[in-house]
Amino acid sequence: MALEHQERRARRLAERRAELNLTQEEVAERMQDAWAKLYPDQKPDRTRGQMVSDWERAENDPSPAKLELLATALETTVADLSAGPKSERRRKPEKAPDPFAQGGEGTLSEIRDLIDSLTTTVLGLQDEQRELANAVRRLSGEGPDEQTHP
Numbered sequence: 001m002a003l004e005h006q007e008r009r010a011r012r013l014a015e016r017r018a019e020l021n022l023t024q025e026e027v028a029e030r031m032q033d034a035w036a037k038l039y040p041d042q043k044p045d046r047t048r049g050q051m052v053s054d055w056e057r058a059e060n061d062p063s064p065a066k067l068e069l070l071a072t073a074l075e076t077t078v079a080d081l082s083a084g085p086k087s088e089r090r091r092k093p094e095k096a097p098d099p100f101a102q103g104g105e106g107t108l109s110e111i112r113d114l115i116d117s118l119t120t121t122v123l124g125l126q127d128e129q130r131e132l133a134n135a136v137r138r139l140s141g142e143g144p145d146e147q148t149h150p
Helices: 004-019 024-038 049-056 064-073 078-082 108-140
Strands: none
Touching (some): 049 064
16 A cells, blocks of 8 residues: 555656656656666666556655656656645645734634634644654664554
8 A cells, every 4th residue: 555645746747747748658768868868887777667657556666766767757856746746735825814904804713714724734744744754664664653643
């Protein structure tokens, strides 16, 4: 079973490939070309379209080196791929209204709603941070997982 961050990256990878109108095989070829330019004296990269397919379905996770090549092939960054599909990214909260400004439209109820929304966002980010820390612990063989926020 894939972790949430793997699934998010998989969806963004497929989204970005579609934005560039590339096949999975073309992405693999671009990765091979990028490898050849970066490491001309080393053996060729052996990425295939099936590997790209596996990554898009979160069946496997690309190694850090493959992830860098993938970002290059898709003309983006590792951070962009890891952030997930654009439609799922968190939007910046609207600026809180100033109820004390002259002609201000903000009400106490609107401010409370904004605080509730921000609190929910922060708790979600904390859960994601714990999930990533737990994944690192599991992969490194360290202690038990922390509980995530209910």
